[in-house]
Amino acid sequence: MSEASVAVHADPDLLAQAVAARLVVKLLDAQAERGQASVVLTGGRIAAAVYRAVTQLPARDAVDWSRVDVWWGDERFLPAGDPERNETQARAALLDVVPLDPARIHPMPASDGPAGNDPEAAAAGYAQELARAARPGNATLPHFDVLMLGVGEDGHVASVFPEHPVHHDNRPVSAVRGSPKPPPVRTTLTLPAINTAEEVWLVAAGADKARAVGMALAGAGPVRLPAAGVRGVSRTLWLLDRAAATDVPPRLRSLR
Numbered sequence: 709m710s711e712a713s714v715a716v717h718a719d720p721d722l723l724a725q726a727v728a729a730r731l732v733v734k735l736l737d738a739q740a741e742r743g744q745a746s747v748v749l750t751g752g753r754i755a756a757a758v759y760r761a762v763t764q765l766p767a768r769d770a771v772d773w774s775r776v777d778v779w780w781g782d783e784r785f786l787p788a789g790d791p792e793r794n795e796t797q798a799r800a801a802l803l804d805v806v807p808l809d810p811a812r813i814h815p816m817p818a819s820d821g822p823a824g825n826d827p828e829a830a831a832a833g834y835a836q837e838l839a840r841a842a843r844p845g846n847a848t849l850p851h852f853d854v855l856m857l858g859v860g861e862d863g864h865v866a867s868v869f870p871e872h873p874v875h876h877d878n879r880p881v882s883a884v885r886g887s888p889k890p891p892p893v894r895t896t897l898t899l900p901a902i903n904t905a906e907e908v909w910l911v912a913a914g915a916d917k918a919r920a921v922g923m924a925l926a927g928a929g930p931v932r933l934p935a936a937g938v939r940g941v942s943r944t945l946w947l948l949d950r951a952a953a954t955d956v957p958p959r960l961r962s963l964r
């Protein structure tokens with residue numbers, strides 16, 4: 709498990725551009741090393757800004773998008789195409805723009821999908837899809853080169869919310885009911901699954917995130933503050949704008 713490191717950018721725009729540039733380089737490096745790459749996407753405003761920024765980068769064409777697997781860390785359990793779905797946002801901002809192989813795009817199930825309007829069945833179905841792509845020696849999950857997370861004002865990541873029963877679920881994918889942030893029904897990777905990613909990037913912008921970011925980096929407990937429980941295998945990188953970084957503990961400020 710990696711120690712957290714922090715990079716701070718002047719404003720949300722520059723943050724999105726910097727994360728987009730990192731993402732392109734990360735995909736290129738993974739393809740150079742393994743012949744393919746995999747990314748786990750998240751929802752939210754800053755993630756959408758990152759996806760749009762990727763499409764603006766000339767270097768995006770250096771990535772072989774047909775050899776990129778796209779997964780999701782969480783999803784709002786709504787009908788396919790609903791504008792509130794993380795998938796819908798990611799498709800509009802990035803996935804419809806770059807030449808991905810549709811078979812390598814792995815959205816979490818929609819509420820009108822084949823599993824029906826049953827989030828537990830949807831979570832189990834996604835767990836099976838992940839297991840089918842699992843790397844040799846790991847029966848349940850594929851290799852994730854990079855997993856991106858937004859951070860909520862309450863410190864939630866993906867759809868793992870503070871003090872929620874999802875914390876007691878050791879399966880890789882969980883159904884979430886009663887989410888404090890609408891919509892109430894969701895599916896999410898659990899923290900143990902998130903923490904199998906080679907790199908995890910937590911991306912946050914805005915003063916309303918400063919408290920949660922500061923507490924997570926100061927070592928809060930993961931049940932109270934889920935972002936505190938995130939650790940990538942080789943890297944845990946917090947990518948912040950200045951407003952979100954005001955409470956970062958001084959010992960982690962070296963990258964500012």
Ligand SMILES: O=C(O)[C@H](O)[C@@H](O)[C@H](O)[C@H](O)COP(=O)(O)O
Pocket residue numbers: 750751752753754755782783784794857858859860861864865866867889
């Ligand atoms: O499904 C969701 O609600 C999102 O995935 C959520 O976890 C988001 O990533 C954070 O709330 C940060 O969102 P912002 O970047 O919009 O603040």
